[in-house]
Amino acid sequence: MKAVIIDGYVDEPALLGVPPYISPYVRYSAGVFKKWGVDYDYFTIDTIRGENLWESFNNYDLLLLICGLTVPGHYVGGTPITPGEIAKIFRSNEKPLKILAGPVTLAYTMRGGSFAEILKNLEVDFLVRGDVEAFLESFFKGEPNENKRSDYNLIDEIAHLGAEIVKKHPKFPFIICEMELSKGCERSSYCSFCTEPVLHGRLKSRSVKGVLREMKELYREGCKAFRFGRTANIFAYGSDWNHRKPCPSVLEELFSEARKIAPDAIIHNDNANPSYMIEHRRETVKILETIVRYNTEGDILSFGVESFDEEVLKRNNIGSSPEDVLEAVKMVNEIGGVRVNGVPKILPGINLLYGLIGESPKTYRKNYEYLRKILDKGYLVRRINIRQVMIFPGTPLHRYYSMKRFKMNKSLFEKWKEKIREEIDSPMLKRVFPVGTILRRVIPEYKKGRMTFGRQLGTYPILVGFPGNFEKPVDVLVVNHGRRSITGIKYPASINSMTVEELEMIPGIGEKLSRKIILERPFKDWKDVEKALGPNLTNHLKDLGITL
Structure with missing residues (x-):
């Protein structure tokens, strides 16, 4: 049997697989193929577009397309596949068995401020709504199950086997391997808009041993950049083994051993929950000190702030407060603001999301005022990510707007976004990267x-x-x-x-x-x-x- 993996790119709340990132889904699929002795090739959607390869996959027995976006983003390294291109690939290649996997199977949109639509009339043999590696394993065992969920026993068995696929990426060696630490969210109840619990449920942490084994093989294959981004909150990694409390010793083992495995590699992070950080301040400080000891400068902790408006926070069950955010920003600055090669070791990033329940003109003003507070206090923020919500089936936000008309105030959004870019972003950038850096x-x-x-x-x-x-x-x-x-x-x-x-x-x-x-x-x-x-x-x- 010969298979082809087509990477249409993925972006989720706690996973990025748009170049230069290569997602775990792609690597795990390669690992299952290798385990079962299946020869495979790998193409990105950008390669298919650039070389006009739409009809080039009829000589394969199995065609696996992985794609889907559940968060809004702006991409330079690659352009995610469109619904029309999904249909075109399947329509143009009739002979192989066709499998569609990734968050696209929930629904798809490419624009913030819009409803995600369920894709219909796709010419596929299997629509994988579970985990792609679990489906492939069941398929090769002769019991294909499109809804089967994976566990870390399977992932740790096959992840290192799929490391070789990184060499097939068109941007290799300039790629970043998104490393999976956990699935799901540590909170007992979830934000109204978030697809992480819809796709992956409650927090389940992967063993440090499993992460390091895969990382070692990826490094051996030539990957020199890693991000511990496949986790909703880096500080909660391993907390499901510790009565939902942070585990500084687990993070110390992870980062120290990762640095031994990849002494010259870039090691970065992504997501963090500011309220969890403040609730567990003592453990958070220890973990931050560990990260700063072993990471690479230029790192970011992305705070899912979403809004500084208390009414919006409450009605969307975001579970944080503006003062928690300010305190977490201060904490990261104090520990992570040390400069190496002129660049801070690690800084906070702030994500703001518009189109949420309870939003009003007051929301825009409050968001600006709190960002101004951060600037005036002299704190550094590396990135302010301003987006419009994507509304996905299965989320409370989708149920709410299914009963009430959704309408974004586009002019208000653009007005305040421009004000933030001009009055906050511009001076902040000069502080983070001063002339001479x-x-x-x-x-x-x-x-x-x-x-x-x-x-x-x-x-x-x-x-x-x-x-x-x-x-x-x-x-x-x-x-x-x-x-x-x-x-x-x-x-x-x-x-x-x-x-x-x-x-x-x-x-x-x-x-x-x-x-x-x-x-x-x-x-x-x-x-x-x-x-x-x-x-x-x-x-x-x-x-x-x-x-x-």
Whole structure:
């Protein structure tokens, strides 16, 4: 038997599988295929689009398509599959057995501020509403069960076997392996909009041994970036073994051993619950100290704040308070704000969600006011993620809006989003990445005019624009800021060798002055530079770290 895995990409509350991320679903599927001796190939939807491969899978016995988004997102590294493309793949390849898996089987939408629709009339043999690896295992045992749920005995048996698939990813080696620590949510009741409990139920933690075994094999295969993102709350990992309380010793074992396995790899995180952090303050501090000891700089803890409006929090059962959020932001800053290579070790990110029950114009004002408080107190926040809700079947929000007309106030949303971007994001970015910061190994992603744009590997890395034509990773010196991006130049930078475009990127040096510099160089020393540019600009260049 020969199979093909098509990665249409996934994005869930506690899992990201859009490039550069490669999801556990894809790796686990490869692991089951390898266990059962099935040869397989792997394609991403972007490869299929780019090479026009829509009708190229009739020579396979089994076609597995994994995809689905249940949270709104903006993607640069890849574009998730559309419902029309799902239908096109199945319609264009009649011969293989066709399997559809991932959150798409719940429902699908690609836009925030909309209802997710159940896909109908799909030409598939199996619609997997359970876990894909559990279905495949049952299929090869001759008892296919589309609703079968997995357990960590199976996952730990096959996860390391699927590590080899990372080499088939078109972006390899510049990929991030999303590592599964747990499924489900630690809370006893759930937020109105969240699909994590709908898809995965209550919290179930995976053994540290299982995580590390898979990580070791992925590292051996060449993966150099990992994110402990497949968990709804990093601080609750292992709490289901400890009467729902945090387990600092478990996190210490995980991070310390992970660093031994992958000494030069990027190790990052994602989700955290600020109220859980404050409720268990002592254990949280220990866990934060552990993370900072072993992680890679530029890390983020994404706080599912969703709203600072107490009425919205209550009616959507979000279970936090604005003051808890402020305290958790402070805690992460105090422990994680230490800079390595000029970049903070770990900072909070804040997710805000609009379209929730009880929302009013007051909600927008309160959200802005609390973000302003954070800024005015001098705390750093790496990322403010402002989205419109996706309404999925099975959630309380879907039931509510099925009885009451859903309508987003788009103009109000855009007005306050713009205000936050201009008055909060812009000054915050300058604090997090001050001029003179060096960003190591920025990976080029696309070109626009004379500029290359890229990011570092990591959790929600900042977008960097720098002049020149680059294909390989490059170190970049920060020289200026946009609202949500950075302008830089290749580092190290010498005033005697910089291009006109690079010189023009530096505030205070325009087209006229950059050409003067080129005509008057080489400069023998900084006194020569000062004669040409004056003392203020010369000192600014030295402060940036620019050499002769």
